Amino acid sequence: MGLEVKNIVAGYTREVPILNGVNLTAQDGRVTVILGPNGAGKSTLLKTIYGYLTPQEGEVLHDGKRIQDLKPNQMLGEGIAYLLQGHSVFPRMTVEENLELGGWIMRGDQKRMQTALDFVYARFPRLREKRSFLAGILSGGEQRMLEIARLTMTGPRTILLDEPSVGLMPSLVDEVYEEISKLKDERYTILMVDQNVRKSMSIADYVYALALGENRYEGPREEMEKKLDDIVREWI
Ligand SMILES: Nc1ncnc2c1ncn2[C@@H]1O[C@H](COP(=O)(O)OP(=O)(O)O)[C@@H](O)[C@H]1O
Numbered sequence: 001m002g003l004e005v006k007n008i009v010a011g012y013t014r015e016v017p018i019l020n021g022v023n024l025t026a027q028d029g030r031v032t033v034i035l036g037p038n039g040a041g042k043s044t045l046l047k048t049i050y051g052y053l054t055p056q057e058g059e060v061l062h063d064g065k066r067i068q069d070l071k072p073n074q075m076l077g078e079g080i081a082y083l084l085q086g087h088s089v090f091p092r093m094t095v096e097e098n099l100e101l102g103g104w105i106m107r108g109d110q111k112r113m114q115t116a117l118d119f120v121y122a123r124f125p126r127l128r129e130k131r132s133f134l135a136g137i138l139s140g141g142e143q144r145m146l147e148i149a150r151l152t153m154t155g156p157r158t159i160l161l162d163e164p165s166v167g168l169m170p171s172l173v174d175e176v177y178e179e180i181s182k183l184k185d186e187r188y189t190i191l192m193v194d195q196n197v198r199k200s201m202s203i204a205d206y207v208y209a210l211a212l213g214e215n216r217y218e219g220p221r222e223e224m225e226k227k228l229d230d231i232v233r234e235w236i
């Protein structure tokens with residue numbers, strides 16, 4: 001079932017909607033990528049899905065359940081985790097404390113928290129080695145790995161990623177994409193936006209292109225790759 005966005009109208013004020021009837025499906029166990037120029041409404045769409053913005057019209061369904069009236073703090077309970085644009089680690093907290101924050105909904109249950117930490121450390125052994133280091137002294141790539149690892153603490157099924165590779169040098173971009181590929185292999189449902197168009201296309205199953213808060217193009221990765229030059233040319 002995955003995540004379905006149906007005819008969403010939303011924005012920061014009622015007078016000026018940013019999203020003008022967007023439709024999208026992020027299929028279960030697949031990677032869905034949203035492309036579009038700056039200001040197209042990609043981040044606004046993710047914020048609306050996660051309950052930071054209330055849509056004026058339309059529906060958001062997760063595994064068939066309407067979630068558009070839920071608040072962001074209820075989303076982990078629905079099995080959805082979100083890497084906000086402009087994300088970062090808490091530099092003066094340890095790696096492990098950062099992970100525990102990702103699992104805050106389990107904070108009263110030390111056993112469950114430990115199980116979650118063990119699960120994340122098994123997947124990200126470098127974080128286990130550095131569990132007691134302050135997050136601020138990790139390399140840029142390791143910090144990004146920690147941000148992604150933190151998302152998996154609560155065992156979500158669906159992960160929203162807004163600009164996961166932003167600000168990283170090319171070799172670290174590759175590292176981040178390796179981690180996202182692992183999440184893909186583990187069949188998480190992933191809906192992501194990244195300014196690194198080619199990289200994000202390389203792991204996509206299905207791609208949407210938005211323009212001015214509306215659907216512009218969509219298709220399976222292979223089909224969208226053929227159109228990519230035309231799509232990107234429209235942005236400039
Ligand atoms: N917090 C905000 N308040 C008001 N307008 C905003 C806010 N954030 C974004 N916008 C506006 O919404 C539009 C879409 O922005 P955004 O969703 O961030 O685009 P994208 O992520 O595709 O670059 C832009 O015109 C932007 O100026």
Ligand SMILES: [Mg+2]
Pocket residue numbers: 042043044085162
């Ligand atoms: Mg954005």
